[in-house]
Each structure stands twice: as C-alpha cells, then as structure tokens.
Amino acid sequence: MASGRVDLDGNPIKPITICMIGAGGFIGSHLCEKLMSETPHKVLAVDVYSDKIKHLLEPSSLPWADRIHFHRINIKNDSRLEGLIRMADLTINLAAICTPADYNTRPLDTIYSNFIDALPVVKYCSENGKRLIHFSTCEVYGKTIGCFFPKDSPLRQDPAYYVLNEDTSPCIFGPVEKQRWSYACAKQLIERLIYAEGAENGLEFTIVRPFNWIGPRMDFIPGIDGPSEGVPRVLACFSNNLLRREPLKLVDGGQSQRTFVYIKDAIEAVLLMIENPARANGHIFNVGNPNNEVTVRQLAEMMTEVYAKVAGESPIDTPTVDVSSKEFYGEGYDDSDKRIPDMTIINRQLGWNPKTSLWDLLESTLTYQHRTYAEAIKKATSKPVAS
Ligand code: NAD
Numbered sequence: 001m002a003s004g005r006v007d008l009d010g011n012p013i014k015p016i017t018i019c020m021i022g023a024g025g026f027i028g029s030h031l032c033e034k035l036m037s038e039t040p041h042k043v044l045a046v047d048v049y050s051d052k053i054k055h056l057l058e059p060s061s062l063p064w065a066d067r068i069h070f071h072r073i074n075i076k077n078d079s080r081l082e083g084l085i086r087m088a089d090l091t092i093n094l095a096a097i098c099t100p101a102d103y104n105t106r107p108l109d110t111i112y113s114n115f116i117d118a119l120p121v122v123k124y125c126s127e128n129g130k131r132l133i134h135f136s137t138c139e140v141y142g143k144t145i146g147c148f149f150p151k152d153s154p155l156r157q158d159p160a161y162y163v164l165n166e167d168t169s170p171c172i173f174g175p176v177e178k179q180r181w182s183y184a185c186a187k188q189l190i191e192r193l194i195y196a197e198g199a200e201n202g203l204e205f206t207i208v209r210p211f212n213w214i215g216p217r218m219d220f221i222p223g224i225d226g227p228s229e230g231v232p233r234v235l236a237c238f239s240n241n242l243l244r245r246e247p248l249k250l251v252d253g254g255q256s257q258r259t260f261v262y263i264k265d266a267i268e269a270v271l272l273m274i275e276n277p278a279r280a281n282g283h284i285f286n287v288g289n290p291n292n293e294v295t296v297r298q299l300a301e302m303m304t305e306v307y308a309k310v311a312g313e314s315p316i317d318t319p320t321v322d323v324s325s326k327e328f329y330g331e332g333y334d335d336s337d338k339r340i341p342d343m344t345i346i347n348r349q350l351g352w353n354p355k356t357s358l359w360d361l362l363e364s365t366l367t368y369q370h371r372t373y374a375e376a377i378k379k380a381t382s383k384p385v386a387s
C-alpha cells in the first residue's frame, strides 16, 4: 500500500504523524478514511465526537488500528492539545462552527470557535516549529463585485467581477448587524494571523478555502441523528425534505448560486497538500469545482430528480416551496450571491482538478442518504403521536 509512493517531484514520501483537530466531522472523517486506506501516515484524531469515524477506530483488528488514535478533547479548554501538536509533524485544524443557521443565532459561539479557539493552535504550531494546514472558507470573499452592478448591467456577466481569486479578489462583507458575516470575518482574521505568523516568525502554513464540499456524512438529519429543530447545511436540509416527502424550502427564492464539489475529489487536493509541503507551504488554496455551478433552486430540482431515481419513488406534486430568510434563519441572515473559485493557484502548485459532475456526486450521495436514513425516517414518522 505505502511502499514506493512519491510526491509530485518524484521524491519518496516519508510517513508522518498528523494531529487532526475536528477529525470527527464531515471533512475530517473522509480525510481519516483516505489517510488510513491509502497512506502510511499516523493520525492523532482530536474531536468532541467520534461517531463519523467509529468505523475507522473499531474493531482493533483493523489493518490501520495502530495508526489512528482518538482523543476526545474540546480544544477550548484542554491542556493536552499542545502535547499532541508537539508529537505531530503536521497539524490540520478543521474544528469550527460552520453552519449558516448558527451564524446569526449563535454569533458569539461562531466568533469564538472560528477565531479565539483557533489561536492556541496557531501559537503552538508557531512556537514548536510545526507545520499547519488551516481550514478557512470561501465565505471570506463575501459578496461578488458583480452583485453591486444594476441588474441589467452586462458587467455582471464579466468573470472579472465574480470569479474569486486568492491573490486579487477583495473580501466584501455586509453590515455588522447582518451577523452572517461574523463567521467570514472571524475566518478572515485567523487567516491574517496565520499569514502574519508566517511572515514574522516563519510558521509553515497552508490555508484551505473550501467551496461547498458535499457528500456522505455531511451534517445530520434532524430528528434522526441530530436535533429535530436543528437546521443543517443545504445538502442535509434538502435530503431531509426528500426522505420525508416534504417540499424543499427555497430561501428567498433560491436565487443564490453555488458551485459544489464532491468530497472525495476535494480530499485528493488535501492529500496533495499534506504530501507536497514545498509546493503547498505559504499558499492559500481555493478548493472547489467551477464546472458545477447551479442556483439553489436548480440544486433542489436536480436533487428531486436524482432522489426519485435512487429511491424508486415519484416526486411529490409540489416539490419546492418559497420561504423568507427571516422565517428560515431569523433576523440578521444575509447570503453570498455567487461562488466560482479561480483554480489557477491549486492547478499550478499541485496539478489538482476536480472530476465529478454534480449529477454523479448527487447520485452517490443521495444513494447513501437513502440507504442510511430511509428506514429510520419511516419508523419515526409511523410512531403514533402521544395525545
Ligand atoms: P463539521 O462541523 O462536520 O466538522 C467540524 C468538527 O470540528 C466537528 O466534528 C466538531 O465536533 C469539531 N469541533 C468543533 N469545535 C471543536 C472544539 N472546540 N474541540 C474539538 N472539536 C471541535 O464541518 P466540516 O464541513 O467538516 O468543516 C471542516 C472545516 O472546513 C471547518 O473549519 C469549516 O469552516 C471549513 N469549511 C467547510 C466547508 C464545506 O463545504 N464542508 C465549506 C467552507 C469551510
């Protein structure tokens, strides 16, 4: 499995130890899976939850059992964190509150999680001369320049005003009372701090800006493996609606645009960063799929069609319904209008390109959602309601 593996410059890849914070989340679980099945690296997996990586931790007869160890640690207040960072060659920080429903309803937790709690991680890496891969977000770009032109302006169609480039695009956030931007602002400040640690103290860092990575194990299905009143990200919201045969809710008409990348494609990019430090250090990378752009309404339509195919059920008569953002998310919500990643830098440094079309990634993801949740939903909805 591991022998004979070489980096992009033909040098043999040496096994390393990785301290992965947030390893029990959506991205972390896929990254652990990849590292265990395809590389010789060791993982010190840090999180408060382990459900999504349970299949990698048990039983102890798994071939990689001695290469992954779970540490149930809340990085807010645990003195074991520095020791784990010191034991590792590389730290990857994925820990964050990163669900839009939380940005304006739990703004303090959002700011603390994305800035304050990440500070010691940066500090320990810098002080101990350890490499850091930090997960930021495409949301740091905020709104596109294009959205400020009049609706009928041809400039809106000019990529110069909407394609998001790491080195040249401005970061445009809404007003302070639109607390959605607290997340973006906290992520931007931690990016700036990491950059400054690199410039002043020589920290070796890579910053990742994910553009809507989606796939199996993303978030939760409300009332099944998460709170009934919880609002996950759009993939899980729409999956939940499809599983329950309810209309998909389009926030403010579903006109916002997103590009979606398959988690398995995106994980390939992260592995290239891990194993090619000379090419990845000092860089900020967009990781997304510019070819998979849709409006949220188009996403809803495609998911409805794909789900009908994989579940063998015909769609309901009214597949979508419009809701206002105030009703859905509460006061202080705002939205990113459009997110197309410029791929020049990741292409040049790591030769990475996404492969999977939106239809294909939805087909495999919704097959997983149907297999994992359809029975549980059926049971939950057939229970008699207590009078
Ligand atoms: P996720 O919520 O599934 O995973 C985050 C993990 O961090 C969770 O398992 C959580 O328990 C853990 N965590 C949070 N606070 C912690 C703490 N104090 N101590 C220990 N563990 C803690 O989210 P994800 O989608 O896997 O995202 C990972 C990172 O990527 C985040 O930083 C997020 O901002 C960024 N990101 C992801 C996307 C995407 O498309 N999925 C987009 C933009 C940015």
Ligand code: UDP
Pocket: 099, 100, 101, 139, 212, 232, 233, 234, 235, 237, 238, 248, 249, 250, 251, 252, 254, 256, 258, 296, 335, 336
């Ligand atoms: N959205 C929606 N209906 C839902 C959930 C989300 O219309 O049930 C919209 C949301 O307003 C946003 C987009 O889908 O425009 C993507 O939301 P997500 O939560 O995935 O995160 P974002 O891309 O905004 O960070």
